[in-house]
Amino acid sequence: MTLTESDAVPHASPAAAAGAPHVETPVAYDAILLAGFGGPEGQDDVIPFLRNVTRGRGIPDERLEEVAHHYRAFGGISPINGQNRALKAALEAELTAREIDLPVYWGNRNWAPYLEDAVAEAAGNEHTMLLAFATSAYSSFSSCRQYREDFSRVLDGSAYDGVVTIDKIRPFFDHPGFVQAFVEGVDDAVRARLDEGVPAEDVQVLFSTHSIPIDDAKRSGPRDVDWGEGGAYAAQHEAVAAWVMDRVAQLTPAAADVQWELVYQSRSGPPSQPWLEPDVCDVIGDLPARGRRAVIVVPLGFMSDHMEVLWDLDTEAKEAADEAGLLFARTPTPGVSPAFVAGIVDLVQERLEGRPASDRAHVTMLGPAFDVCRPGCCENVRAGFKPAAAGVAP
Known part of the structure; x- marks a missing residue:
C-alpha cells in the first residue's frame, strides 16, 4: 500500500x-x-x-x-x-x-x-x-x-x-549473514558433546533472548498480522531458531535428536508486570528432571557479547548449569x-x-522484513506513540 x-x-x-x-x-x-x-x-x-x-x-x-x-x-x-x-x-x-x-x-x-x-x-x-x-x-x-x-x-x-x-x-x-554465526556455534557445540559421548537426546539447546513485557510483545510488528501471544518478537525468534536447528541437523544428522526451545532472560520490570517466559535459569534448573546431561545456550537475540550475554548467560546461566550438574556451553554471537x-x-x-x-536474502517465511515500519508497529503501551522516523505514523 x-x-x-x-x-x-x-x-x-x-x-x-x-x-x-x-x-x-x-x-x-x-x-x-x-x-x-x-x-x-x-x-x-x-x-x-x-x-x-x-x-x-x-x-x-x-x-x-x-x-x-x-x-x-x-x-x-x-x-x-x-x-x-x-x-x-x-x-x-x-x-x-x-x-x-x-x-x-x-x-x-x-x-x-x-x-x-x-x-x-x-x-x-x-x-x-x-x-x-x-x-x-x-x-x-x-x-x-x-x-x-x-x-x-x-x-x-x-x-x-x-x-x-x-x-x-x-x-x-533472518538475514543469512546474521544467522550464520548461530548455525556454526550450535553445530560446533553439538558435535563437541557428541564427541564426548553424550547422546543427542541428552543435549538441550536453549535459544535465549531478552525478555520484554507481554503487552509490548503483543504489539510488536505490524498490527494486521496475527502473530500469536508473543507478537512478531517471539514469532521471529521461533522461526529463526527452528531454521538454525534444521540447518544444524543437515550438517550433523545426529543433531536431529537434540531438543530445543526458546527462553528469555534479563527481565527488569516489576514482579506484577507479566513478561515473556520461561526464564533461562529456571529452565536450566529443570533440565535434569527431563534427563538432560548438557545444555547449549544460544544468545539468539543478541548481536554481540555485551553485558546481558557476559553476565546473564556466561555468569548466571552457567552457575545455574553448574548447580544442576549439567555440562554447559554458550555459543558465539555474530559480533564482527x-x-x-x-x-x-x-x-x-x-x-x-x-x-x-x-x-532480498532471508531464511524464514517471515522475511524479508519491511523497510518502512507499518502503522502502529511496536507500540509502547506505557508511553504511547511518540514521533518516530522511518515508519508510517503513528
Missing part, C-alpha cells in the same frame, strides 16, 4: 516518504548511521549511564546500584562500545573492499558518542541522506521503534529538521564475523540499488 503525500513518513528520503513497505527504487544515500545502545566506560560512568537508560521512570540511585554491580564486576566498562568501534571499523573495511563510498557515523542512545553528535558530524560534512543500521535484529519497541523515536527526537525542531533524512535498514533477524559484516553491507546495497523485495 502506498499512502498519500499527507501521510508521508517523517524525516524520510523521497523514495521512502510515501510509506510503501519496501523501497524498490535506488536511493543515493551519502552516509551510514550506526545506531547503538551505549554503555559506561569506567566506574564513574555506571550510575549516570543507568540514569540515562531509565530516564523518566523515577528510579532512585540505590535501586540502580542493584544493576550497577553487573558493570562494576567488569571494571565499570560495558563491552558494547568497544564492540561497536570494532563493527564500525569492519564495516568501513568491507565498504572500501566493495568500492562503496559511504562514511560510517556512530551514535548511541544512552552514552557517548550520542546520536545527536553523530548526526551533527554527518551534517557538518554535508552528509544529509542517512541510512541507519540499528544494532538489534528483531521487531519490538526497544529493539526497533525506540531507535526510530531516537531519530525523530534528534531531528524534530533542530537545525537539521527538513535538512537531514534518516531511513532505517529492515529488521535483519565476516559473514555478518558482509551481510550488513548486503543490506545497505539492497537499499542503494532499490532491490525488489522478491530478490
